[in-house]
Amino acid sequence: MPWTYIDVLSYSRIASSVFCLIWYFAMVAAGYIGFVEIMWKFKSRPKLDKDDSRKEYEGVTILRPIKGIDPELLSCLESSFCQDYPHNKLQILFCVDDPSDASIPLIKKLISKYPTIDSEILISTNFNTQTNRSDDHYGPNPKVNNLAKGFVSSKYDILWVMDSNVWAASNLLKNSVKTLNENLNNGRKQADDAKRTVKLVHHVPLALSINPSNNKDDNEYVLTPIQSDDDDSEALLSSGSSRKTRKRFLKKFGAKLDEMFLHTSHSKFYVSLNNLELGPCVNGKSNMYRKSDLDRAVSLIPKFQNTSPFFHTPSVVRDAQYYSSLGPGHSIKFFSRYIGEDNMIGIALWENINGKTGLTGDVVIQPLSGVDNDVSDYIKRRVRWQRVRKYMVLMATLIEPTTESLVCGIFGIYAISTLFLNQWFSGWLFLLHLTIWMLIDYVQYYTLIKHVVTPVNLDYLPSWLENIPPVNRSFLSWLYIWILRELLALPIWIIAMMGHEIDWRGKPFKIKHDLTAEEL
Numbered sequence: 001m002p003w004t005y006i007d008v009l010s011y012s013r014i015a016s017s018v019f020c021l022i023w024y025f026a027m028v029a030a031g032y033i034g035f036v037e038i039m040w041k042f043k044s045r046p047k048l049d050k051d052d053s054r055k056e057y058e059g060v061t062i063l064r065p066i067k068g069i070d071p072e073l074l075s076c077l078e079s080s081f082c083q084d085y086p087h088n089k090l091q092i093l094f095c096v097d098d099p100s101d102a103s104i105p106l107i108k109k110l111i112s113k114y115p116t117i118d119s120e121i122l123i124s125t126n127f128n129t130q131t132n133r134s135d136d137h138y139g140p141n142p143k144v145n146n147l148a149k150g151f152v153s154s155k156y157d158i159l160w161v162m163d164s165n166v167w168a169a170s171n172l173l174k175n176s177v178k179t180l181n182e183n184l185n186n187g188r189k190q191a192d193d194a195k196r197t198v199k200l201v202h203h204v205p206l207a208l209s210i211n212p213s214n215n216k217d218d219n220e221y222v223l224t225p226i227q228s229d230d231d232d233s234e235a236l237l238s239s240g241s242s243r244k245t246r247k248r249f250l251k252k253f254g255a256k257l258d259e260m261f262l263h264t265s266h267s268k269f270y271v272s273l274n275n276l277e278l279g280p281c282v283n284g285k286s287n288m289y290r291k292s293d294l295d296r297a298v299s300l301i302p303k304f305q306n307t308s309p310f311f312h313t314p315s316v317v318r319d320a321q322y323y324s325s326l327g328p329g330h331s332i333k334f335f336s337r338y339i340g341e342d343n344m345i346g347i348a349l350w351e352n353i354n355g356k357t358g359l360t361g362d363v364v365i366q367p368l369s370g371v372d373n374d375v376s377d378y379i380k381r382r383v384r385w386q387r388v389r390k391y392m393v394l395m396a397t398l399i400e401p402t403t404e405s406l407v408c409g410i411f412g413i414y415a416i417s418t419l420f421l422n423q424w425f426s427g428w429l430f431l432l433h434l435t436i437w438m439l440i441d442y443v444q445y446y447t448l449i450k451h452v453v454t455p456v457n458l459d460y461l462p463s464w465l466e467n468i469p470p471v472n473r474s475f476l477s478w479l480y481i482w483i484l485r486e487l488l489a490l491p492i493w494i495i496a497m498m499g500h501e502i503d504w505r506g507k508p509f510k511i512k513h514d515l516t517a518e519e520l
Contacts, residue, residue, distance in 0.1 A: 017418040024412030027402055031440075034272030038444055041186040041361040042204070042271075042451050045458065046175050058177060059156035060288075061091040065146040066103045070165035071210065072367040074106050075462035077164065081114045082460035083173040090173075092119035093150040097134055097142070099123050103164070122149045139336030140509060140517045143284075148336070151291060151329040160288045166205070166364040168286060170459040175360040176201045176288045185275070185358040199355025200280070200346055201288040204270060204363045206262050206448060209255035209370035210464050253484065254373035258381070259470070260485045263448050264441040269403055274359055279393075280350045282357060284342025286364040289349065291329055297348040297355075298331035299324040310347050313514040337516040339502065339509065340392050365452060367464055375484075379492055384503060386496030391511035397497075404489045405437040438482060445478070446470075 062080045070076070080092050094107045104121060111119050124134035124146070136145050147161065158177065162168065179201045183190045190198065273281040301311045301320035311320065316337075323334045335341040349355035390397045401407040413430040417423050449470050455461050470478075502509045502517075509517045 013418060017415040019415075020411040021415035021419065023402060024408060024415060027408050028412070030272050030276070031268050031403070033275060034268035034270070035440055035444055037186065037271045037275060038267065039447060041359075042363070043447055045169060045451060045454065045456055046171060046187065046361045057086050057089045058158055058181070059089045059091070060085065060158045060160055060173060060177060061093060061150075061154035061156040062160045062162065062173075063093050063095060063147055063150040063154070064162055064164050065095045065143050065150070066107070066164040067097065067101065067142070067146070069102050069106070070367075071369050072167070072462065072464050073103060073164060074110065075464065076167045076367070077107065078110055078113075078462075079168045079170070079460065080162065081110060081117055081119070082170050083168075084170045084459055085173045085177075087116045089156075090117055091155055092117060093153060094119070094121045095146045095150045096121060097124045097136070097146045098127050098129075098132075100129075122153060124149065138333040139338075140519050141336045141339060141341055144332060144336040144341050148330075148333050151332040154291060154329060157290050157292050158288065159291050160286070161284070162286045162364070163284070163366075166285050166366050167462065167465075168203070168364050169362060172203065172286075172360065172362050172364070175362055176203075179358045179360050180288060180290075183358075184360075186361045190358075196277070196350075196354050196356040198358035199289060199293050199349045199353060200282065200357045201360060202274075202282050202357055203286045203360060204267050204448075205283045205285040205366065206267070206363050206452065207255065207258045207366045207368050208452070208465075208468055208470070209259045209373075210367045211370050211469060252371055252373075253375050253481065254377040255368035255370045256481045257375065257378040257485050257488070258368055258373075260445070260481050261382075263445045264482070264485075265404065265489075267448065268441075268444060271359065274357055277356055280343065280346030280357055282342045282346040284340075284345075285366065287342060287345070289345070293349060293353060293355065294345065295324065295328055295331045297352040298334050300352040301348070304352055308351055310344070310351070310515060316514055316516070339511070339517045340388050340515075343392050344515065363448065363451060365465075370469060375488075379488065379495075380503075382488075382492045383496045383499070386493060387499060387502050388511065390497065391515055401490055401493050405434055405486050407490060409433040409437070438479070441482060442475075442478065 062083075064077060064080060066073075066077075077094070083090070096104060096107075104123075107121055111121070124136040127134040134145075136148055138145055138148060151159070158180065160173065160176065178184065180198060183192065183198050185198065270281060270283070273279075298320050301308070302317050305312045305317050311317070319337070320334055323330045326333075335344055338344045346357060386397065386400075402411060409430055413433060414425055416429060417426045421429075449468075453461075453465055453468060453471065500510060502511065507519055509519055512518055
């Protein structure tokens with residue numbers, strides 16, 4: 001008997017429901033892996049090993065690339081000096097491109113405050129104010145160009161690369177070196193006979209919306225209220241008087257949305273993907289690896305060019321050979337061709353020397369201005385990096401909407417309603433799904449907030465962390481920001497997927513098929 005249209009529709013509906021149900025549980029499971037790990041390993045700051053007088057510590061070079069003055073820059077940079085680590089095993093290099101950069105007087109103040117620590121400012125040569133380029137220009141990525149002199153000048157093999165706008169607790173360095181040397185992940189020993197060992201240590205990136213300091217001389221807060229890697233391109237929201245009205249209403253929500261995103265969805269799946277070890281998932285705010293490992297990974301690119309999906313084009317192979325021939329530390333210059341250098345460094349270590357990433361149970365914090373960072377700023381940041389990720393990790397970017405509460409819930413509730421409730425969609429069940437998702441995010445959010453502000457196992461806490469706004473925020477205020485963040489997630493993804501141009505530091509770029517960046 002031939003199938004009717006109704007039969008085809010019925011079977012198609014059942015098949016799609018089964019697929020959606022499997023996908024729903026897979027996404028929920030991935031989220032819960034991250035949530036449980038955060039509740040277990042990030043509930044409190046990892047303890048410092050105080051009984052270590054007999055230990056022989058390995059030297060570490062901390063590299064801080066700097067451009068301009070970000071909110072609370074001084075305390076963010078000072079956190080490098082306040083690490084609980086032997087001073088004679090520490091080198092701190094501040095990398096600056098422009099000799100007239102406004103941050104230099106602040107850095108000099110810090111260096112004079114800690115004379116027992118080997119620290120210095122490295123400034124690029126022949127900086128051209130018209131082109132904003134110096135002799136240290138190897139590709140379109142200004143962060144890598146700025147860092148290159150630090151890699152070459154570093155006297156230790158272990159490098160800790162930290163963005164200038166993040167603050168780190170005093171236990172991070174010791175925990176990170178231990179994680180790198182002992183092959184750990186969130187304090188757990190990894191199998192010594194495993195195919196991969198930890199070659200890159202990273203930390204969960206968080207942001208905090210902070211209020212202006214009462215100190216009238218606090219120029220760090222007022223000079224650059226939005227992080228320096230943002231561009232000055234036209235806002236994505238429509239122009240005109242209606243836009244001005246919306247901006248007045250939503251002016252204070254940009255930093256809060258960043259804070260909400262990083263404390264909930266991002267951290268949950270960031271931790272989960274690190275544990276699942278499907279591939280490197282690295283944010284470049286705070287990374288530690290060995291200079292020798294990176295040199296070796298780049299030098300092996302020609303050997304693996306026929307099997308690598310990322311490093312195989314003739315120009316990529318040629319540059320890898322060239323920079324490897326220059327000597328120790330020059331391999332970082334190879335990554336100046338990529339906008340997402342953090343992801344590509346992780347891939348090189350993963351592919352070529354069987355490395356993997358490890359977390360320490362710690363976070364790094366970026367303070368953001370809570371008064372003049374509006375919703376359009378948040379949208380621009382998210383669109384820009386979604387477009388970068390679209391080219392770097394296309395499949396992960398395509399499925400990203402299904403990791404969010406609304407789309408994931410639509411998949412799951414449609415499937416459950418069809419297969420078990422004999423209806424298309426249960427609104428009450430969807431509301432229950434959203435409520436559970438929201439409560440989990442709420443618990444996770446304040447677990448990470450507590451991790452940040454609790455002065456336990458900590459030698460230094462800046463004043464802006466002593467009474468942060470989230471501590472006194474009401475549940476309804478938190479819920480309003482959470483709902484706004486969830487509602488914006490899908491439109492941001494659609495905008496990012498429809499466009500190809502990436503506005504970065506006020507300049508348009510495109511990503512080529514070999515993942516390198518080209519300025520338009």
